[in-house]
Amino acid sequence: MPEIKRSLAVVIGINAYSNGIQKLETAVNDAEKIAKLLKEKYQYEVLLLLDEKATKAQLTDLLENFEDKILRLADGNEVQIKEDDRLLFYFAGHGIASEVQNNTDELAGYLVPQDGQCGAKRTWLQMQRLHDALIHLPCRHLLIILDCCFAGTFGQVSHREAVRPAQKVSRENYERLVSGYAQQVITSTAHDERAADSLFGQRDKDISGHSPFAELLLRGLNGEADYNKDGVITAFELCTYLKGELAKKITTQTPGYIQLKRHQNGDYIFPLPGFNRDQLPTTSKASEKTNPDGSESIEEEDSHKLFTKFLFDDKLLFLTLLLGDEDLTKYILNQAGAIPPSLLKYINKLVETLRKNQMINQGNYKEFGEQIESISQRADWECEKLVRDDPACENTIRHVMLRMVAVNEPESVHRRVLDNELVYSEQEENARLKKVIAQFCAAHLVVRKQDNQGNGYIEPADDTLVQKWSKVLLWKQQELRNLLLQRELTPIAYQWSNQKQDKQAFRLLWHNDPRLPLIKQICEQKDSWLNAFESEFVKSSIERQRHKRRRIIVMIGGAIASLYGLTIFALYQLEISRLQEKAELVKTLLPTQPLEALVLAIKTMGENKSWMPWNILKPVDNSLKTATNIARESNYFQVDKGIVHSVAISPDNKTIAAGGSDGNLYLWNLQGKLTRKMLTVPNNRINSVAFSPNNSNILVAGGSDGKLRLWNLQGQPTGKTLAAHNKGINSVVFSPDGKIIVTGGGDGNFRLWDLQGNPIGKPFTVGKSGVSSVAVMFNRKMNSTIVVSGSLDGTVSLWNLKEGKRKQAFSAHKNGVNSVAFSPNGGTIITGGGDGKVNLREWEGKIKQTFTANEFGVTSVAFIDDKTIISSSMTVRRWNLQGKPIDPPFRGHSRLVKSIAISRDRQLLVTGGDDGKVKLWDLQNPPKNALEIACTRLQHHPVFIEPKTSVQKAAIATCQRYVWHRP
Incomplete structure (x- = not known):
C-alpha cells in the first residue's frame, strides 16, 4: 500500500x-x-x-x-x-x-x-x-x-x-x-x-x-x-x-x-x-445478517456495473456511500452504468438506515435531496469523455453552452435554447450536437423541455452549470463580444426565417447594418457558431448587399450613354464607402484584437490599391499607420510547458533564448524555428539567461538550484557547472567587455566569474534578503566596473568593483526590487519594483524621476535608448524619461510578462511570460510606407505562415503583390 x-x-x-x-x-x-x-x-x-x-x-x-x-x-x-x-x-x-x-x-x-x-x-x-x-x-x-x-x-x-x-x-x-x-x-x-x-x-x-x-x-x-x-x-x-x-x-x-x-x-x-x-478492524464480509436483501457482494472489478447518480423523490442525488460501518460491506464506486431495480431498492434502504442511525451528518447539508457531487466536476468529466472520442466535440460543447448563458439579462443567469437554434448547416455538426446534448441530458446537467406553444428547448438543470463551471466562465470571457452579437442576431434571424416568404422580409436583413462585416468574418470561419438559420440570414444579407450594389450598377448602366460620368462617380462613391467601412472596423478591433486589426488593415490597403491606385483614401492609410503603430507583434514561440522566466537575444540578432520553469533552455531563430532545446536544470527552473555581448555563440544560464551553467549554441558546455549560490540564482549578466559574469542569488550575495566558470574573488554580501537583479557598466571617469544590485527587501546598492566595496545603498521600492538596468551611456539607473513604480536615478544614486507604471507591480525594466525606457507587467509599455507613455501598451500575453530583452540595434523587443509564450515585437517607427513595414513584420508570423481565414489570405496576397512583388 x-x-x-x-x-x-x-x-x-x-x-x-x-x-x-x-x-x-x-x-x-x-x-x-x-x-x-x-x-x-x-x-x-x-x-x-x-x-x-x-x-x-x-x-x-x-x-x-x-x-x-x-x-x-x-x-x-x-x-x-x-x-x-x-x-x-x-x-x-x-x-x-x-x-x-x-x-x-x-x-x-x-x-x-x-x-x-x-x-x-x-x-x-x-x-x-x-x-x-x-x-x-x-x-x-x-x-x-x-x-x-x-x-x-x-x-x-x-x-x-x-x-x-x-x-x-x-x-x-x-x-x-x-x-x-x-x-x-x-x-x-x-x-x-x-x-x-x-x-x-x-x-x-x-x-x-x-x-x-x-x-x-x-x-x-x-x-x-x-x-x-x-x-x-x-x-x-x-x-x-x-x-x-x-x-x-x-x-x-x-x-x-x-x-x-x-x-x-x-x-x-x-x-x-x-x-x-x-x-484497525477489518471490514466484515457479506452475510444474511449484513445483507438481508440477498444481493451478492460487489467487487471493485465489477464497479462498472454501478453508478451513484440516480433520481430519488424527483430530486437529483449524487450519493457516495463510504466504507466504515460494519453493515456496509462494500462502497459504491462512482462509475457510469445502470442500477438494477433490486440494487436501487437496496441502496434506498441503506440510505434510510444511515439516516435513522444518524450515520450521515445532517448539519452538512440542508435537505436529503441536495446535490452532493460537484456539477462542475461532472461537466468536466462528461466533456473530457466526449472530446476524447471526438476532439471536434469541444467546439460543439462550447457553442451549445454559450447559447445557454444569459447576457445582460438581470432576471436570469441562463436562457432557454430552442431546438431550431440547435440545427446547423453541416450534418456532421448536427450529429455531434445530438450526441453532446444526449450525454449532458443523461448526466442530468442539461434538461429537455417544452414551452406553452409546444416548442422543444434545452436549458441547464441547475444554474451552477453556467455560473460556476470554469470552462463556461473562460469561454464567456473569451467570447463576450461575440455573445453580445449573437444575442442581437439570433432573434432577428429567427424572425426573418419565419417571414422570409413575405415580400417585405428583406427589410429585416442586415445589408445596410455596420455589423455585417464583422458577422461576415465569423461566417467565413471554419468553426463558426452560426446555426443554420443564422448562417442563411447572414448569407442573404451579404447577397442583398451585393444585389443592391449590382442594381446600382445596372441602373447606372441603363443610362450609361447619357450619364456615363454619373455612373463612374456612383461606382467610385460605392467603393469609397466600402473601404471606409473597413477602415472603421480596423479602429474598432485595435484596442482588443490588435493583430487581427493589422491583418484587416493590410487587406483593406490592398483593395484600395487594386480598385483606386491613384487615390489612397486617408481613412484607409490612417488605419494602416495606426494599426502598424499599435500591433507590433511580429512572431511568437511556445515552450513545451510551464512559464517563461527569462529571455535574451544574441548580439548578432539571430538567436532568441528562453529559460522556462520546466528546466529547459530553448533557442529559436527569428523565423520561429526551434534550433535547440537543452535540459539544463532538471526538476528546477531557469531564472535567468544571458548572451555574451561579444560572442553570439556563448550564453549562460542561472537556475533555481543555485548552479551556473555556460553553453554554446550547439548545446555543449563551455565551462564548469558551479554551485554558485546556496539558494537559487535570480539574475545573471555579462560585463560590457564580455570577460566577467555577474550572478545575484537568493542567498543575499552577488558573485563574479570568468568565462570558464571560475570564481573571481569572494562573494559580495548585499544583505539578508535575496538579490533579485543585477546590472553592470564600466565607468570611464572612475576607470572601474560598477555593479548595481536590487534586493527583495526593496534596497538598491551601488558597488565599485575596483575598490571591492559598496558605494551607496538606498531604499527604492516598498515591495521589493524586481529589475535594475543601466542606460546605454551609463549615466542613469532604472529600477522597477513590486510597488508598481519605476525609479530613474543618476548612477551616483540621486533620484531623477519616479512614476507609477502599473499598480500591480513592475516585473522588468530596460532602456531602449538614452531617452526611452520600457517596462513590463501584464502588458509592456514604452515611456519617456519624464514618465509619460509614448504609445499604447503592447498587448498579446494572456498572463504576467516576466522578462524583456532588447536587441543591440534597438529595433526588436523580446518578451516572455507566465502564459508560456515568447513574443517578438517590432520597435521601428512606421515609415511613410506603412504597408511595407506591416508586411515585413508579419512575414514569419503564424498568421501568415498558416493562414486560416479569408482576411489573412487576402492580406498575404496584398503583401505578395505590392511589397514582396511575387506573382
Whole structure:
C-alpha cells in the first residue's frame, strides 16, 4: 500500500502590521504553538514564517518555489516535494474580501502580508494565487488552514463542500484514505464574515492567548477531534469538531470545509502517537445478517456495473456511500452504468438506515435531496469523455453552452435554447450536437423541455452549470463580444426565417447594418457558431448587399450613354464607402484584437490599391499607420510547458533564448524555428539567461538550484557547472567587455566569474534578503566596473568593483526590487519594483524621476535608448524619461510578462511570460510606407505562415503583390 513518507508544513503568523493596518495580538503565538505541535507530536518538517519574514516579496517567492515543487526550509535546505509527501499550509493574520463581485471562477479574497498597505490591493496576496500554486503540487495529501477574516472566500472557485457519513476507520478504509488524493481546506470564517470594528478588524482573543479557532485547533489536534477513538484524526473530523465547539463560543463565526479539484477518495489524516494500522478492524464480509436483501457482494472489478447518480423523490442525488460501518460491506464506486431495480431498492434502504442511525451528518447539508457531487466536476468529466472520442466535440460543447448563458439579462443567469437554434448547416455538426446534448441530458446537467406553444428547448438543470463551471466562465470571457452579437442576431434571424416568404422580409436583413462585416468574418470561419438559420440570414444579407450594389450598377448602366460620368462617380462613391467601412472596423478591433486589426488593415490597403491606385483614401492609410503603430507583434514561440522566466537575444540578432520553469533552455531563430532545446536544470527552473555581448555563440544560464551553467549554441558546455549560490540564482549578466559574469542569488550575495566558470574573488554580501537583479557598466571617469544590485527587501546598492566595496545603498521600492538596468551611456539607473513604480536615478544614486507604471507591480525594466525606457507587467509599455507613455501598451500575453530583452540595434523587443509564450515585437517607427513595414513584420508570423481565414489570405496576397512583388 502507498504510504505517506514525509510530513511538511508551512506555518505563517503575522502580528506586526503597519501601513495603516491594525496590529494583531495572537497570530504569532498561534503559529508558534501550531508549528511546535506539528514538529513534536506529528514529526513534521516545518517552515515557520513570522512577521517580517512574511512580506509580500517573501510570500511570492514561497509560491514560486511551490510552482517549481520546492520548499526551502529555514536552515536553507531545499526539499523537493514528491507524491508520497503530505503538506499542511497554515496562515494566521489579516484577510480581506474583494470589493469586486462577479460570477467568474476567481477567488474573491486576499491574505494580507506583513508589509501590506491599507486600501492597496497590489500589496496583498491573492487567494487565487495561493490556490494556483498549491493545487498543482505533486504531494498526495494537502491541507490548507486559514485563520483570518473572510477566509471562506477561498471556496469561491469550482470547489465542492463535502457531505459524508460519520465513519469509524477500518483497515481497508485507512488504506483508501492514505492512497487516495486529498486536497482539503479548513477556514475559520465564512466568505462574508467581517471583523467587528473595521475592514481590518482585530481578531477575537481567547483567554488562553490564542484566537478561539486556533485554541480549538490545538485541542483538536491533541486528540479531542478523534471522535471515533480509532487513533486517527481526519481533516473532516477536525472540521466537524471545530464547527461544533466554536458554535458554543462564537455564534457569528462559521468554519468551512472545502475539497479542491484534485481531491479524490483520500483524506488528510493525523495519526495520533501510538497509532498502529494493523490494530484497525477489518471490514466484515457479506452475510444474511449484513445483507438481508440477498444481493451478492460487489467487487471493485465489477464497479462498472454501478453508478451513484440516480433520481430519488424527483430530486437529483449524487450519493457516495463510504466504507466504515460494519453493515456496509462494500462502497459504491462512482462509475457510469445502470442500477438494477433490486440494487436501487437496496441502496434506498441503506440510505434510510444511515439516516435513522444518524450515520450521515445532517448539519452538512440542508435537505436529503441536495446535490452532493460537484456539477462542475461532472461537466468536466462528461466533456473530457466526449472530446476524447471526438476532439471536434469541444467546439460543439462550447457553442451549445454559450447559447445557454444569459447576457445582460438581470432576471436570469441562463436562457432557454430552442431546438431550431440547435440545427446547423453541416450534418456532421448536427450529429455531434445530438450526441453532446444526449450525454449532458443523461448526466442530468442539461434538461429537455417544452414551452406553452409546444416548442422543444434545452436549458441547464441547475444554474451552477453556467455560473460556476470554469470552462463556461473562460469561454464567456473569451467570447463576450461575440455573445453580445449573437444575442442581437439570433432573434432577428429567427424572425426573418419565419417571414422570409413575405415580400417585405428583406427589410429585416442586415445589408445596410455596420455589423455585417464583422458577422461576415465569423461566417467565413471554419468553426463558426452560426446555426443554420443564422448562417442563411447572414448569407442573404451579404447577397442583398451585393444585389443592391449590382442594381446600382445596372441602373447606372441603363443610362450609361447619357450619364456615363454619373455612373463612374456612383461606382467610385460605392467603393469609397466600402473601404471606409473597413477602415472603421480596423479602429474598432485595435484596442482588443490588435493583430487581427493589422491583418484587416493590410487587406483593406490592398483593395484600395487594386480598385483606386491613384487615390489612397486617408481613412484607409490612417488605419494602416495606426494599426502598424499599435500591433507590433511580429512572431511568437511556445515552450513545451510551464512559464517563461527569462529571455535574451544574441548580439548578432539571430538567436532568441528562453529559460522556462520546466528546466529547459530553448533557442529559436527569428523565423520561429526551434534550433535547440537543452535540459539544463532538471526538476528546477531557469531564472535567468544571458548572451555574451561579444560572442553570439556563448550564453549562460542561472537556475533555481543555485548552479551556473555556460553553453554554446550547439548545446555543449563551455565551462564548469558551479554551485554558485546556496539558494537559487535570480539574475545573471555579462560585463560590457564580455570577460566577467555577474550572478545575484537568493542567498543575499552577488558573485563574479570568468568565462570558464571560475570564481573571481569572494562573494559580495548585499544583505539578508535575496538579490533579485543585477546590472553592470564600466565607468570611464572612475576607470572601474560598477555593479548595481536590487534586493527583495526593496534596497538598491551601488558597488565599485575596483575598490571591492559598496558605494551607496538606498531604499527604492516598498515591495521589493524586481529589475535594475543601466542606460546605454551609463549615466542613469532604472529600477522597477513590486510597488508598481519605476525609479530613474543618476548612477551616483540621486533620484531623477519616479512614476507609477502599473499598480500591480513592475516585473522588468530596460532602456531602449538614452531617452526611452520600457517596462513590463501584464502588458509592456514604452515611456519617456519624464514618465509619460509614448504609445499604447503592447498587448498579446494572456498572463504576467516576466522578462524583456532588447536587441543591440534597438529595433526588436523580446518578451516572455507566465502564459508560456515568447513574443517578438517590432520597435521601428512606421515609415511613410506603412504597408511595407506591416508586411515585413508579419512575414514569419503564424498568421501568415498558416493562414486560416479569408482576411489573412487576402492580406498575404496584398503583401505578395505590392511589397514582396511575387506573382
